[in-house]
Amino acid sequence: MYRLAEDRNSKGKELRMCVVETIQEMMTYDDKVVALEADLGGASGFTKIQKSNPDRFVQCGIAEANMVGVAAGLSVTGFKPYIHTFGPFATRRVFDQMYLSGAYAHNTINIYGSDPGFTVGANGGTHTTWEDVALMREIPGAVVCDAADAVQMEWILKEFAKSEGIHYVRGNRKAVRNVYAEGSEFTLGKGNILKEGSEVLLIAAGQLVSDALDCAKMLEKENISVEVVDMFTIKPLDEELLLKEAEGKQLVVTFENHSVYGGLGSAAAEVMAEKNVPVPLKRVGVKDCFGQVGTPEFLQKEFGLTAEDLAEEIKKNYKMR
């Protein structure tokens, strides 16, 4: 069971440190867990794993395609590789390796793709990924997650170790606001209803879940009742929850730090269209554009992904109905 954090305005530990410490912890009881880096150990903190567990760390150099293939080979010999690089390099750059050496060959690769979307900050457009979820959703059998906070990230990484296959989680390297209380438990493929509401169903993923909760609070003051769902597993999508909670609502809204093509919004749209859900859908995300450089705060505003932007979109679409 999960519980909401008492103080949602405070931040948890850095997600990268959460990843590092979780992998280190898993290595204390599972000798099959291996960590791989592509020369970003200083950025991800994976150099700490290299120091603590040198015999279970593999430095692959700036060669991501090879890293994915090496991970596949480690899987062949029974290991559980956890690889890190920036989101675009963990997905877009190595897509064929992930697809064939990984998924098609039924190997296991656990992937932390860091700094998705606007969280890229100073690394800018070349390092931005608005399409990682879309790509990974295309891989048959892959599990695709967007971690809302450090508590959820830790749970996701440990859950990945329990099954075989391609498991992808995206997340900021830096600290993000707390959504969940320590010790919260989740279920892969099941969304979490974080706030009840009767008029609008708002489905978010990743650190935008915090902004979605802010937005719902803002709209409450304007007498719009918003239900907020954390759809941290984008694939497999919790269709049952989506259909059940959409029933009787005036509007369904998806909110993602990703392109609206192929991500959470697309996934929801596919289900709603096929199941003839008679509720309008608004997808809030990035539309057909590249990333750019700036602070994450600037970029979040620039791409219309703040709680205020979301509230405006909801009001506009809610009134249109």
Added chain:
Amino acid sequence: MDKNQLQDLKILSAKIRLDVLKMLEKRGYGHLGGSLSIVELMSVLYGKQLRYDAANPKWEDRDMVVLSKGHAGPAWYSALAEQGFFDKEWLYTLNDGGTNLPSHPDRLKTPGVDMTTGSLGQGTSAAAGIATGFRMKGSGQYVYLIVGDGELNEGQCWEAFQYIAHYKLNHCVVIIDENKRQLDGTTKEIMNPFDVAEKMRAFGFHVQKVKGNDEEAIDKAIDCAKEVEDQAVCIVLDSIKGSGVPYFEQLAGNHSVKFNNDEILGANHEAIKALESFIEGGSELCTD
């Protein structure tokens, strides 16, 4: 290696070559040239060097083969069938819908196949990862990575080679089948590889170059590679695409051959007859 052992390997080579010719004719088409150029290598691996248990293909301590030039699957399947991994009748199901023997190797379908390959270059990294896993386990197992010289066009090969060399993964025996031809022409015409052996030396490998159709030389080179300490190892096979059948060696565009005319079928039947006669002990094979 004594004379009898060598003769056994030559007979195994002939059987593998024979199987390849028969299965591709039955199928009507297939990747002939690159399959024939690794026949003797497959014979030495499965006839002498590899540790495996055909009755228990998942045996924990087995050595592994990664055929990164996955289109040469027919040669591998023939070696596996000859050594009892599966019924030889399977060979005649190549590329049938639902077959266990797809054009490119699939670890989920074929006993004895530990890594799925076909998208060129990718097997190199997988083999590097397998060797890393063996080292982590401290098991002493070997992985034999078979790479095509045309395949070296793929950048991923060089990423993997620098990794294998950097970590001195000498239990990953890199074997480059230098048959000098790729789909659209000779390797020199398409993308000049220059001196492959020198390139591998420059990458930090211990390199040996041997005749690709010489079982004894291949075997010696593998023995020698296993003696190398503290350095990655590479064997370059100086081979001929379509090797062992003069007609196919000469045939332009022998990467993939269609068995659809009397000339090709006639040449194939002649080669089959010669191989069968050799296997039965009735004749010498003409090599080189």
